[in-house]
Every structure is written in C-alpha cells, then in structure tokens.
Amino acid sequence: MVGKKIAMLGMWGVGKTSLVQQYVHSLYSEKYHASLGVKVDKKTVQRADGGQMMLMLWDIAGAEDHFSVPLSYVRGAAGYLLVMDGTRPETLDAAVELVETVETGIGRLPFVAVINKSDLDWTFGEADVRARFSDQDPLILPSSARTGENVEAAFLALAEQL
Amino acid sequence: MPDRPNLRIHFYGVQGSGSVFPSRAERQAAAEVSDHDLLAQVFADLKRHADAEGRISATVEEVLGGPVSRRTLLAYRRRFDVPEPRVYGGWTTCVRIETADGHDIVLDCGSGFRVCAKDIVAKWGNREDRELTILGSHSHYDHTEGFDQAAVCFDPRNRIRICAERSYLKALDQNLGIFSHHVDVNLKGVVTPLHYELMPAQFESLEIRDFTRKPPQGDSDSLANGYHPISEPLRIGATTIQPFEVFHPAPCLAYRFEHAGKVFVFCTDHELRRGDDPEHPLQRASLEAEARLRAHSMDADLLYRDGQFFQAEYDGEIGVSSTFGVSRLDWGHSCVEDVLDMATACRVKHTLIGHHDPNRDWSERNWIDETLRRKSEQEGLKFELARAETVYDL
Numbered sequence: 001m002v003g004k005k006i007a008m009l010g011m012w013g014v015g016k017t018s019l020v021q022q023y024v025h026s027l028y029s030e031k032y033h034a035s036l037g038v039k040v041d042k043k044t045v046q047r048a049d050g051g052q053m054m055l056m057l058w059d060i061a062g063a064e065d066h067f068s069v070p071l072s073y074v075r076g077a078a079g080y081l082l083v084m085d086g087t088r089p090e091t092l093d094a095a096v097e098l099v100e101t102v103e104t105g106i107g108r109l110p111f112v113a114v115i116n117k118s119d120l121d122w123t124f125g126e127a128d129v130r131a132r133f134s135d136q137d138p139l140i141l142p143s144s145a146r147t148g149e150n151v152e153a154a155f156l157a158l159a160e161q162l
Numbered sequence: 163m164p165d166r167p168n169l170r171i172h173f174y175g176v177q178g179s180g181s182v183f184p185s186r187a188e189r190q191a192a193a194e195v196s197d198h199d200l201l202a203q204v205f206a207d208l209k210r211h212a213d214a215e216g217r218i219s220a221t222v223e224e225v226l227g228g229p230v231s232r233r234t235l236l237a238y239r240r241r242f243d244v245p246e247p248r249v250y251g252g253w254t255t256c257v258r259i260e261t262a263d264g265h266d267i268v269l270d271c272g273s274g275f276r277v278c279a280k281d282i283v284a285k286w287g288n289r290e291d292r293e294l295t296i297l298g299s300h301s302h303y304d305h306t307e308g309f310d311q312a313a314v315c316f317d318p319r320n321r322i323r324i325c326a327e328r329s330y331l332k333a334l335d336q337n338l339g340i341f342s343h344h345v346d347v348n349l350k351g352v353v354t355p356l357h358y359e360l361m362p363a364q365f366e367s368l369e370i371r372d373f374t375r376k377p378p379q380g381d382s383d384s385l386a387n388g389y390h391p392i393s394e395p396l397r398i399g400a401t402t403i404q405p406f407e408v409f410h411p412a413p414c415l416a417y418r419f420e421h422a423g424k425v426f427v428f429c430t431d432h433e434l435r436r437g438d439d440p441e442h443p444l445q446r447a448s449l450e451a452e453a454r455l456r457a458h459s460m461d462a463d464l465l466y467r468d469g470q471f472f473q474a475e476y477d478g479e480i481g482v483s484s485t486f487g488v489s490r491l492d493w494g495h496s497c498v499e500d501v502l503d504m505a506t507a508c509r510v511k512h513t514l515i516g517h518h519d520p521n522r523d524w525s526e527r528n529w530i531d532e533t534l535r536r537k538s539e540q541e542g543l544k545f546e547l548a549r550a551e552t553v554y555d556l
Contacts, residue, residue: 037472
C-alpha cells in the first residue's frame with residue numbers, strides 16, 4: 001500500500017487536532033488542548049481509482065507570532081491541509097504566511113484549504129480565501145470538526161491530488 | 163520577592179550533550195524578531211506626531227528630543243522595551259543555588275561551571291569562609307567538562323566538597339587525580355593538560371551510595387573520602403537535600419532541595435522509557451525511577467527536568483530539526499509530553515524543561531516555548547523551556 005505524509009498546517013487554535021481526531025477516531029472534544037510539537041496518526045483511505053492509500057497525518061502544533069512551523073516537520077509531506085478558523089481573520093494571514101514559507105523553503109505542494117468552525121459565525125469566507133490564494137487556486141472547503149462537516153471530504157480530496 | 167530568598171537558583175547551562183553556539187541564521191532570526199518589536203514600537207511612537215490623515219508633522223529633533231547624536235539616539239532607543247532574545251541552551255549543565263543562610267551549592271559541572279565559578283570567585287572575594295558543595299548527577303562529559311576550567315579550583319584557600327555517585331567521582335578523578343592524587347601515566351595529559359598538582363584547591367569527595375546494595379567496607383577509600391547513604395538527606399545549613407536515583411544509561415542522581423518550606427527538584431538526564439514490553443527489566447527500572455521522581459516532586463515550587471525529545475522524535479518518526487528519525491529508546495532522555503503529564507499530576511507550580519537537544523534550532527525552541535506558554539494558561543501551572551543565564555528565587 002502506498003503511504004503518504006500529510007501535514008496539518010495552520011495557526012494555533014484553528015482546529016487541526018480536532019479535525020484529525022474527528023477523521024481518525026470520530027471524536028470531538030469541546031476543550032482546547034494546545035498541541036505540542038507533532039503527533040502522527042494514520043488512516044487508510046480508498047481512492048476513487050480503487051487503490052488504497054495510507055495517510056500519515058502529521059498534526060503539527062500551530063504557527064506562532066514570529067515563530068512559524070519548523071520546515072523539518074513539513075519536509076517529506078506529499079501535501080497538506082491548510083486550516084483556518086473562520087471566526088479569526090488573523091488565521092487567514094497566518095495561512096498565507098505558511099504557504100509562502102513552505103513554497104520558499106520546500107517548493108509548491110498540493111494542499112486543500114479548510115475554513116474550519118463552520119458551526120460558528122464566520123468573519124471571513126471562501127471568497128476571501130480564494131482572493132489570497134489566487135496563484136495556487138486550491139480547493140477550499142468549509143468544515144466543522146464539531147459536526148463533522150466536510151472533515152472526511154477534505155482529507156479524501158487531498159488524497160486524490162497526491 | 164523577598165530580599166533574601168530561601169533559595170536563589172542560577173541556571174548557567176541547560177544544554178544537553180554539548181554546548182551550543184548560535185549559528186549565523188539563528189542570530190539573524192533573533193535580530194529579526196528584535197527589529198520587528200522595536201520598529202513596531204517606534205512607529206507607534208511616531209503616530210503621536212501624526213495628524214488626522216496620518217501624516218507626520220514633526221522635525222527629527224522633536225521626535226528624538228534633541229539634535230541627532232549618540233546620546234539622543236540611545237535615549238530614544240531606551241524609551242522602548244524590547245525583550246532580549248531568549249537563550250535556551252548555551253553551556254552544558256550547571257546550576258548554582260545560594261541559600262538564605264549563605265551557602266553555595268552547585269549542581270553539575272558542565273561547561274557552564276566555568277562561568278558559575280567566576281561568579282563564586284567574585285562573590286567570595288577574600289572572605290574566610292570559602293566552602294563550596296558540588297552535587298553531581300552522573301559521569302557523562304556534558305556534566306563534568308567544565309570542572310578543570312573553573313577558577314574556583316585554582317585557589318588553595320578554597321575547599322570544594324563533591325558529593326555524588328561513585329562514577330561521577332571517578333569521572334573527575336581519573337584524568338585529574340583530585341581525590342586519589344594519582345593519574346594513570348597513560349591518561350595524564352591526554353584529555354586535559356591539568357591534574358591535581360596544578361589545581362591547588364582542597365578537594366573532598368563524599369560518595370552517595372545505596373548502603374542496602376553495597377554497604378561501605380570502611381570509612382573511606384582512595385576515591386571516596388567518605389560515604390553517605392542515599393536514603394538519608396544531606397543537610398547544608400538549613401537546606402535539606404534528598405538525593406534519589408533516576409533512570410539513565412549511567413548511574414544518575416536527582417536531588418530535592420527544601421529550605422523553609424520551599425522545594426526545588428533538579429532532575430537532569432532521566433528517561434521515562436517508552437518500550438513495548440512492560441516486563442523488560444529496563445522498563446521496570448525506568449518506571450520505578452519515574453515513581454520516585456513523582457514522589458519527590460509533589461507540590462514542588464520549581465522543577466528542572468530533562469525533556470530532550472518529543473514523542474515522535476523518541477519513536478523515530480522524525481529527527482530533531484531533521485526529517486531523518488532514529489529511535490531514541492535507551493538514549494536516557496525523556497519526552498516533553500511526559501514531563502508535562504508528570505508535572506501536572508504532581509501539581510508542580512513551575513516546570514523548566516531542559517537538557518535541550520543540541521540539534522534543535524533557536525526558532526523551534528521559541529516555537530515550542532510559545533506553545534508551552536499557552537498550555538500554562540490552560541493548566542494554571544507554569545511550563546517553559548529552561549534558559550541559560552536565568553535566576554529564580556524561592
């Protein structure tokens with residue numbers, strides 16, 4: 001079976017861990033636990049062409065002011081889920097910086113842009129994200145780790161691009 | 163903060179394995195952060211001179227408070243408080259404790275001991291009381307390498323008492339002969355040009371030993387001038403120091419200090435082993451050591467503990483600041499995640515995670531520390547990466 005490394009990227013508190021937990025374990029916790037370093041989970045997916053793929057999900061702690069995610073955690077990834085929190089516009093800025101960092105340091109990788117927390121009131125939306133990533137033109141999905149909306153769809157969509 | 167704290171704890175070196183000199187890229191990254199902070203404050207200050215449309219209407223002299231000169235430029239700079247870059251590593255392990263009743267106690271003699279000894283020499287001046295107690299954790303080089311560079315070892319008036327497990331005493335003695343007054347002819351001058359004849363301080367050794375496993379056969383031997391049972395606390399003035407064994411490839415001691423109800427636990431180089439077989443002898447020994455550490459750390463005010471790896475690094479999923487991972491099982495060091503679990507369970511008020519891996523770069527250490535800050539807010543306990551050149555008062 002083919003194995004692919006997927007990096008979870010985004011500012012702290014956007015719900016990267018919750019998305020992985022929902023996707024891999026069908027679990028959701030209301031309590032926020034800041035992630036530390038990286039935690040690796042695995043999940044087998046069935047691609048549209050019938051082939052199976054093992055996704056190694058690298059849940060990487062969020063980018064901080066001044067201190068972005070170390071690229072050593074991203075190297076070797078086949079693609080990434082770029083996660084934003086629709087209620088916090090600064091997470092879009094952070095996402096733009098992360099993509100720049102990855103493309104400068106590693107090169108262009110396929111990614112799916114996820115606007116998380118669709119169960120809450122957003123302050124920015126798909127059009128804002130599309131405007132900021134017009135060059136990359138990624139698939140943009142609204143999601144909710146709490147309700148499960150588009151969680152599996154986001155990972156599967158990325159797997160199809162790998 | 164009391165005028166004279168019960169315990170004043172100086173961290174000279176918290177780096178694991180080897181001293182770290184910041185690379186050019188790291189220096190540039192640190193400068194960029196400082197520059198950003200300074201410029202943000204400068205432009206906020208300039209806004210005071212802006213009109214409703216944001217146009218600045220002021221002379222340079224009005225902004226600076228005088229004509230451009232070194233004095234006015236520096237005075238202007240001093241208006242802004244820019245945090246200095248955090249130094250997480252630096253020298254290898256050395257910590258000094260000053261007690262309220264005037265004693266100096268040093269933990270380990272990594273490369274930080276050179277700087278520590280300079281401070282002690284400056285503090286002592288020409289005073290008559292010139293006794294220093296050194297408590298050793300274990301024999302590895304990064305915990306002994308600074309000994310023969312320390313000014314305190316070269317003044318014949320100084321009395322230096324070293325209390326440690328036997329292998330630590332041996333590590334110091336085999337090349338220097340400071341206790342036995344003998345260096346094997348094949349070792350003399352090989353690792354260091356120095357030896358006891360060139361180091362005129364008065365050295366004494368006290369071997370900390372588990373008497374139940376190995377009772378002393380006499381009062382002393384060529385390496386140990388005396389023995390102390392590990393089950394009993396050492397007392398230095400009003401400070402009680404309880405040594406206990408932790409888990410490392412070499413015999414290794416941790417220490418619990420208590421002075422007037424304030425508690426500091428020093429635990430460098432300890433591995434909470436993450437093996438698959440719970441019956442493996444090493445696994446059992448590690449868990450027993452972890453239980454001892456927890457028992458001695460309950461409700462501590464300050465804990466310094468080895469947290470060199472993340473679990474993913476320990477498991478070999480990833481390297482430290484590298485994609486190439488290798489299993490760290492039995493390397494003798496713990497995972498950051500386990501330190502947090504332990505410190506939370508033991509209700510440790512303030513935890514310093516140290517023995518940093520030398521390969522972890524400056525930006526990543528800052529990134530980790532920012533996350534720890536957020537975790538601290540969540541837990542109501544303080545966690546942070548240990549930094550060199552820091553002082554804590556208890």
